[in-house]
Amino acid sequence: AKNTGRGTTSFFNAELREQAASHIELHHAIMLGLKNGEFFIDYQPVVNSKDGSLHSVEALVRWQHPQHGLMPPKAFIPIAEKSGAIRELGNFVLNQTCLDIPKLRKANIMGRVAVNFSSHQFYDQMAVDTWFEILAKHEISPDNFTFEITESMLLPDRERQRDLLLSIHHKGIQLAIDDFGTGYSSTSYLQHFPVSMLKIDKSFVDRVPEDKHQTALLTALIHMARALEIDVVAEGVEQVNQVEFLNKHCADLIQGFYFARPMPIAALVERYGQ
Ligand code: C2E
Ligand code: CA
Ligand code: CA
Numbered sequence: 001a002k003n004t005g006r007g008t009t010s011f012f013n014a015e016l017r018e019q020a021a022s023h024i025e026l027h028h029a030i031m032l033g034l035k036n037g038e039f040f041i042d043y044q045p046v047v048n049s050k051d052g053s054l055h056s057v058e059a060l061v062r063w064q065h066p067q068h069g070l071m072p073p074k075a076f077i078p079i080a081e082k083s084g085a086i087r088e089l090g091n092f093v094l095n096q097t098c099l100d101i102p103k104l105r106k107a108n109i110m111g112r113v114a115v116n117f118s119s120h121q122f123y124d125q126m127a128v129d130t131w132f133e134i135l136a137k138h139e140i141s142p143d144n145f146t147f148e149i150t151e152s153m154l155l156p157d158r159e160r161q162r163d164l165l166l167s168i169h170h171k172g173i174q175l176a177i178d179d180f181g182t183g184y185s186s187t188s189y190l191q192h193f194p195v196s197m198l199k200i201d202k203s204f205v206d207r208v209p210e211d212k213h214q215t216a217l218l219t220a221l222i223h224m225a226r227a228l229e230i231d232v233v234a235e236g237v238e239q240v241n242q243v244e245f246l247n248k249h250c251a252d253l254i255q256g257f258y259f260a261r262p263m264p265i266a267a268l269v270e271r272y273g274q
């Protein structure tokens with residue numbers, strides 16, 4: 001297996017590839033992990049670029065596997081998507097954020113919580129109903145949430161998903177386009193969908209401001225979003241010169257290791273709570 005810098009991950013991937021014939025088995029491993037409490041959530045702050053104050057947080061799922069150690073989402077989300085376990089996993093994430101939101105509010109952390117959704121989770125109205133049942137069970141209002149979805153879910157011909165997204169939006173959940181710029185390059189959907197936020201992928205931020213070409217692209221994306229009055233989050237910001245560039249171009253929101261890594265809720269409360 002190739003060295004990803006996290007030995008356990010590549011080992012696990014290789015092993016999973018060997019088992020590729022058996023999605024049922026993988027599904028079972030994830031379902032068992034959910035039952036055994038092996039999954040948990042880290043929260044990464046999105047901060048205001050001017051002063052580093054907290055704007056919102058993104059929930060990022062992790063798997064503490066009893067044999068393979070800590071698994072990042074890229075090691076199991078694609079498998080969960082194929083096996084169908086993503087539905088239960090997604091419901092776990094939503095349930096856990098509902099448990100955590102009162103703790104955040106108690107510490108005076110008021111921003112929205114962003115939850116990632118893959119297209120495999122948006123299959124029908126029943127799935128959406130389940131999410132609102134989870135929120136209702138915990139008495140958490142939908143306006144506590146942003147749902148992050150990718151561009152591929154917004155293809156204009158996908159009428160059904162469009163209807164589902166509209167119904168979610170009408171309940172008060174904000175929609176963000178994740179990894180913006182990396183997907184299908186038609187931006188016409190921005191006119192047809194109730195999108196409140198664009199999250200510009202790390203690949204557009206990495207070599208800014210040194211790389212002229214990339215800097216021009218990033219600047220264009222920022223200006224387009226501002227013209228459409230959509231919030232912009234620059235993802236994967238690691239360097240102070242990136243922060244300075246984004247500040248200069250009035251990109252107000254930053255998510256990246258420069259300000260904060262994903263962290264457990266206790267650390268979040270400790271650092272940003274009052
Ligand atoms: P994403 O939604 O684009 O999440 C941001 C990822 O970028 C996170 O990786 C985060 O740790 C990483 N990141 C943030 N700032 C920096 C930075 O400055 N430098 C670098 N190198 N990385 C940074 P993570 O937690 O490994 O998540 C990877 C992906 O897994 C996510 O990408 C998302 O697509 C998916 N994912 C995570 N949680 C869930 C979930 O609950 N449901 C679904 N469907 N997907 C999830
Ligand atoms: Ca995301
Ligand atoms: Ca992203």
Ligand code: CA
Pocket residue numbers: 179201
């Ligand atoms: Ca990404």
